[in-house]
Amino acid sequence: MSVILAIDQSTSATKAILFDVSGRVVDSVSVAHHQYYPRPGWVEHDADEIYRNTLDAIRQVLARTHTSAREILALSLTNQRETIVVFERGSGRPLYRAIVWQCRRGDEICRTLAEAGYSPMVQQKTGLKIDTYFPASKLTWLFRHREDISRSGRAGEALIGTIDTYLIYRLTRGQVFATDYTNASRTLLYNIRELTWDGELCDLFEVPKHALPEVRESTALFGETDVEGILPAPVPICGVMGDSQAALFAQRCFGPGGAKVTLGTGSSVLLNVGGRIPVSDSGIVTTIGWRYHGETTYALEGIINFTGGTINWLRDQLGLITDPAETEALARSVSDNQGVYLVPAFVGLSAPYWRPEARAAILGLTPSSTRQHIVRAALESIAYRITDVMQLMTEEAGTPLQRLYADGGAARNAFLTQFIADMVRVTVRVSKVPDLSALGAAFSGALGRGRYGSLAELEALPLAVVDYEPTMDAVQARRYYEGWRAAVRRVL
Secondary structure (H helix, E strand, O other), rough: OEEEEEEEEEOOOOEEEEEEOOOOOOOEEEEEOOEOOOOOOOOOEOOHHHHHHHHHHHHHHHHHHEEEEOHHHEEEEEOOOEEEEEEEEEOOOOOOOOOOOOOOOOHHHHHHHHHHHOHHHHHHOOOOOOOOOOOOOHHHHHHHOOHHHHHHHHHHOOEEEEHHHHHHHHHHHOOOOOEEHHHHHOOOOOOOOOOOOHHHHHOOOOOHHOOOOEEEEEOOOOEEEEOOOOOOOOOOEEEEEEHHHHHHHOOOOOOOOOOOEEOOOOOEEEEEEEOOOOOOOOOEEEEEEEEEEEEEEEEEEEEOOHHHHHHHHHHHHHHOOOOHHHHHHHHHOOOOOEEEEOEEOOEEEEEOOEEEOOOEEOOOOOOOOOHHHHHHHHHHHHHHHHHHHHHHHHHHHHOOOOOEEEOOHHHOOHHHHHHHHHHHOOOOEOOOOOOHHHHHHHHHHHOOOOOOOOOOHOOOOOOOOOEEOOOOOHHHHHHHHHHHHHHHHHHO
């Protein structure tokens, strides 16, 4: 058994990646899925399309590499965490499109609950804010607006799960209905102190508790699959983690103080805080980093809901670029931002502002402003948001940040990564492995299958990295950041 087949189910695509057991990529195949925007602020995916794409990506990567079932140590899975699916028991048929983490349809429900005084209780139990970024309020909306789904849920005919749960259920032909601790902790329904689905929270959000999955450690066995006959023999499913925690795991931030940022459609900044559960008053949330051998590691997280999505907006809505790769050269072609700031509040502003009603704006335009300035402002906005979050997180943790690990597609943009280093004022270390979330799931799978005996063995594996040191004058960096804060104040 020489390879791990990792599935990376992200907001925009499903990727099948073959890793060898040392973490090197053998080959990968990505299949994009459609984004549905039925109303302003609403975002949906077709879960059945995602499953078909998963099968397609696996079929292609195995065929291209001539990989047999006996070579596969495990099928591991990482996923977009807060996207939720309600599906039929037995068949696995989705009863509604998957409601994506970006979707804001639960805003009014969250506002009502917060105004009724439930925020302290919810945060104490879950570590999270009452916000529709998390799926609970979206489920409330769905059960209130679709009586057929509500009835099925009450009757035990409908099941609820994040994307990992749905894919595992389909891959095992309905034999395994389970999730892991990292995904469960993102729902607003899971008590991260007692490590159980919380009845009080389920009642608050009108979600049937019996429709929620079993919760297992990421390194546990989640059944077996022959991938709908693509493999002639079944392989174990092992190594299941939400994408951001999987990236923290892949960066080997196993001890308190390790921090990483994943630059995806949105971004998650995670800081390992060990076994303690801090409760923040400043908009930073607490989550489960992972649970291994009965011990839970917690993390502080700053959620940024539009980063890479801002670059896609430049391409898809404004037509300023045809490929995100163009942005680096465009940003470098101007000497500064000329006072232009883009505040990417397309679906509100998350941490540390938590203002769902905020809307995006481009400020500081003059007759001499060009598309290069707007593109640069879009990239800079990612670094500013990360700086916002890192400042708060290090204050909450009480430990100065020594280094920030970065991953995700946008981490390959040298202008952006250097600007992050200049704003945060620490070294940013970028892994040369592009698929860190998938690698984290694969590492977890190798650990669960006994290929590695400890976290220390994983930590000793060599991985190629590139370091970006702060080079901008500190006064200039502060001037840029003060301009950003002024722009945010105008938007708010």
